[in-house]
Amino acid sequence: MKRWTFVFGLLAALLPFGAAAELSKKFGDYEIHYNALATEDLAPDVARAYGLSRSRNVGMLTVAVLKRDASGALQPVAAEVKATAVTLTARLTPLELKEVREGGAIYYIGQYRLSRPETLRFSLQIQPQGEPRRFDLQFQRTFD
Template sequence: MKRLLAALCLCSITAVAHAEISQKFGAYEVHYNALTTDELLPEVARSYKIERSKTRGLVTMSVLHRNAVGQPSPVPAKISIYATNLSQQLANIEMREIKEGTAIYYLGEFRVAPPDTLRFNATIEVPGEPRIEMTFNQKFYK
């Protein structure tokens, strides 16, 4: 995950820097990011089979569990996510799981027509734990 997130952050070419953001839910942290796929380096997009375009978006998510001493470790989860734009158009985003070594993260692609702001609504299910519901907004620029 660090490789992808580092690539996502390093290749940002917009005026507003994209950074990984997280929200805490008890012993769990959900890390996420959303950007247009034209910001990906060509080799990163190729390795994850992602089409680079100003009208394609990518959302990344990972779920970490902090143990009793505070050490985070990735956990598998079922993630359902949909996005709504300013015109209230709704799009379901299919998330795919990526495992690299001990890292587990999820990628989902969607259409976007910048300038626009999308509201993402996610439901995260970790086996044996209460469901996590979260929302976040991301503004996309031309």
């Protein structure tokens, strides 16, 4: 858990003031953390480390799945994560997410094209490993 918090904390700290905050949603013992941002907001070394293109016209989606254990602590878990982004003009973009494991952290990142100004509606389907239920969530992000 500490490593996961460090990774997302580091990412948030590298964003300029006013960038979108990380979002989360609870599903029983699970907590899903997610964020969408323009890659131009990433520090060059962070983008390079994750193989991401830095651009005003490229966005990045991050997703992490945590499960509360018997002691109440949140632990990262692997999951099958599917995501799409839809523009207000109904252009659908399936996102290819790659799993990243660092220390004890597990998270998923993917990139998408932006045509600014643009509002994207993201749909996520998340099935944690070993969990019969699938969790669906949607959120919207405007890029000026």
